Amino acid sequence: MATKREDGDAEQGLISGEEKRADGGEDTAQRPGRIRRSIHPVFYIAAWIFLSNTTILFNKWLIDNRGFKYPATLTCWHLIFATISTQILARTTSLLDGRKTVKMTGRVYLRAIVPIGLLYSASLVCSNMVYLYLSVAFIQMLKSASPVIVLLTAWAWRVEQPSLKRFINVIVIVFGVALASVGEINFSFIGFLFQLGGTTAEAMRLIMIQILLSGEGQNMDPLVSLYYYAPVCAIMNIFIAGAAEAPTFEFGDIAKAGYGLLLLNAAVAFLLNVSSVFLIGKTSGLVMTLTGIFKSILLVVVSVLIWNTSISGLQFIGYGIALGGLTYYSLGWExxxxxxxxxxxxxxxxFGSQGSKTRVxxxxxxxxxxxxxxxxxxxLTSGFLYSTGLANTVIQLPSRNDSE
Incomplete structure (x- = not known):
């Protein structure tokens, strides 16, 4: 949900406490009982992958399985929760101290925050609306084309100069996504348009951040940006949800979905933003890129196992081509x-021989x-069960009414 910095010189976060002890234990001898142990960056990577995929799967499950078919309302609830949470964190913790370096004036707020917040809101609403029409696996395949939209938008706004090398890379990614779309069994054109709209809104938001906020000399981490964007998005989504879902909204669906589950869902979505802040601070842009690609692949596999989504061979090949192009686009040959x-x-x-130098x-x-x-x-076992149809076996549990 939040903006990700792509700069490669982000802090590596490898605190040298253990390195000092490995050098001879001098620091330990001088300061007994005050050994500082840092959390390994792998923890932040795993937390971000878990919370990101959990948020997506949780949203899909609420919409499909719990009958809460109000994506705009769900997005609005997330943003209201984020607004309250960021205000509390700003007053009780140091996580939002970065806002003190932001020169926020009325001009900057109206010129930059409001339009960027509106695009952010449109991106979130479309991203949740698409769950009504497409599977999670296919949505992730379409998301692999996001860098293409961002690059084309940057060319249109003249933020970057077109190049033949990148254009060929874009063609490869588009070709892979096209193959995956052709191979999709349950293709929905409306869902495809929602995904395209959400990706385009997100691309325009990123470009406007680069143009407006950079021009104003501002630099916000994801949590600080959420601190400023969430109130604008929440107000905007109240109008969107009221116009689109109020006529069909039934308050009984809230109780049906579960008050506790809706609160937990918003908390997980907010923790995702917090984890992204720590991930950016403790790793680099390269690690974040590789983690995002791995997360996408993992989410496709998990969604197939949970919802038994059928993936055709053509779709598998197309997604592989798109991922290959995306990896090359994000990292480069070197x-x-x-x-x-x-x-x-x-x-x-x-796995080297005993004679080789190894620390393992x-x-x-x-x-x-x-x-x-x-x-x-x-x-292999999961693949066998799925291919033989055993994974599609439905166990009918007695409902609450039957037990009564």
């Missing part, structure tokens, strides 16, 4: 070569092999 070399070196350090113990290698074996077995 980064890909560097990452491949680093992974190869890491792999050799774990034999017990750790055996544990890693065991984990990989278990994961491979689970994947």
């Amino acid at each position: 980064q890909l070569v560097s990452i491949t070399a680093g992974f190869t070196s890491w792999f050799k350090s774990i 113990s034999p017990a750790a290698r055996k544990a890693l092999i065991a984990v990989l074996a278990v994961l491979t077995t689970l994947v």
